Amino acid sequence: MTDIAAWTPEQPIVSLDDVHKSFGNNEVLKGVSFDVRKGEVVCIIGPSGSGKSTLLRCVNALVPIDRGSIKVEGREVHDPALDKLELRRKVGMVFQQYNLFPHKSALENVMMAPVLVLKRPKGEAEAEARQLMRKVRLEGKEDAYPGELSGGEQQRVAIARSLAMDPDIMLFDEVTSALDPETVKEVLATIRVLAEEGMTCMLVTHEMGFARELGDHIYFTDRGVIVEHGPPATFFTSASDPRTRAFLSQIL
C-alpha cells in the first residue's frame, strides 16, 4: 500500500490514469486520465451514457475498475488491500435521486454515519448535525422524514449527510437533474458555499451556467473518453473538437 506520508497537498488529491471499465460488452470508460488538485472544483459534462456517473463511482470504489489507476490522496483506490471504508470516510458522495434513508428523520440521516461509523458520542454528533442542517438552510426541518420534504430539501439533507463525515472530497452526481427548476437554485447555492470554502468538488452536471461560474476546470466526456478540457473561460468560448461544439450548441 502507498504510504500516506508520501502524499502532500501540493500533489493531486485525486489522480486518474488510463482508467478502463466495461459492463459486459459495453466499454464505458476507455482510458480516462486527469488530476484534481486540492480545493479545485472540477465539472464533468457530456451527453448521457458517456460514462460520467461511472467515473465518479470509481473514485470512491463503488464500482471496481478493469484497468488503470485511481489514486486518492496518494493511495491506490483499487488496491485489494485498501480499506474501502477508510477511503469512503474521505470521499463524500451525493446522488441524483438523493437516496436518503426513508425510515429516518432528516437529522437522523445526517448523524447516523458519524455515530455508527466514526463512533462519535451521540450528543456531539447531534449538535454537529444541527449545525449542518443550518448550513444547508434547513433549520426547523430536523424532525421531518424524507417523504415530507421537497426534492431540493432532500438533496440538501443528502449534502449535509455527506458533510457530516467531514470528507476531503465531495462527489456530486447530477445532483440537480431530478429537481424542479426553482429548487435547483437552492441546491446550487449550497454547493457554491462549499466550493467557496475550499472543498475539493467533482461534479457531473448539466448546469452549464454553474460549471462556467464555479468550475476551475471543465472536462467534456463522450463515449468513454475525455474529448476536451480546459478552464471555463476558454472551454466554453473556444472549444476545438467538433463533438464538444455540437454538444455545447445544443445545450447553451
Add this chain to the structure above:
Amino acid sequence: MTADTSWKLSATLTPRFLLGVLALLALVVVAGEAWAQLQMGGSRSGILATLWKWTPLLLVGPPREFGGFALNIAVSFLAMAIGTVGGLVLGLGLISHFVPLRHVSWLMTQFFRNSPWLVLLFFVMLLTPFQLRLFGLTIPLPAWLKATFGLSLPIMANVAEIVRGAVNSIPTAQWESAESLAFSRMQTLWRIILPQCVKRMIPPWMNWYCILTMSTPLISIVGVNDSMTLTQDALAAEQRTELLMPMYLMLLCFFFVYCYPIARWTIRLERKYAVRG
C-alpha cells in the same frame, strides 16, 4: 399486483359476507337438531346440548392437562416463533456474499418449501429422540414439541423467502448511499435495509401464520391432544352419526373465528403498506 388482489379479496370478505356464512352454519346446526329430535323422539340429549357439553374439552383439553384448541394456538405461536427466527437466519444466508453459505441456504429453503407438511412432520417425529441428553441433563421431548418443530420447518423456509424478497425489493441506491457513507455491509443490512423491510414483510408473514394455524390439526395424527384429536375422541364416545357434521363444523368455526380477523387485519396492513406508484 398484490394490492390489486387484496382489494378484490377484501371486497368479498365484507362483514356482511361473514354474517351470511355464520347464519348458514347456524341453519345447518338447527336443521340437524330438528332432524335428530324427529329421529330420536327426544330420548337423547339434543345436538346443541351435546356440542355445548364437549365445548370446554375441545377448547382447552381435559382437566389438568393442556390440550384442545388452546394447544393448537400454542403450537402455532411456538412454531411461528421458531420458524421466524430460523427463517431470518436462513434468509440472510440466501443473500450472503459467502457463496457456499448461499448455496446451502438455497438448498434448505427449496427443500422445506417444496415438501408436504405432513411428510415433514412424520420425518421429524421419527428423526428426533423422545429425550435429549445435554451436559448430564435429560430433557424430555414430548410429541407436541417435536410436532411443533416439524411445522416450523416449512415456515422457516417461507419466511426465508419473504426476507430475501423484501431485501431485494429495497432499491440498490440505498445500498450505494450507505456504502458511500462508509457503512459496513452488516451495518447497512441491519441499520438501513432490514428496518425498511419490516413493513413489507409483515403482511406475508401474517399470511403464513394463518396458514400455519390452519395446518396445526395435522399434529393430531402423531398422537397429540389437540382439538382435532379431542373432536375425534368425543365423537367416538358419543357413537352418534348425526353428530359428525355439527361437531366438525364447530371445530371449523373455532379456526374460522380465530383466523378470519387475522386475515382481515393482514389485508388492511397490506393496503396501508402498499408501495405507492
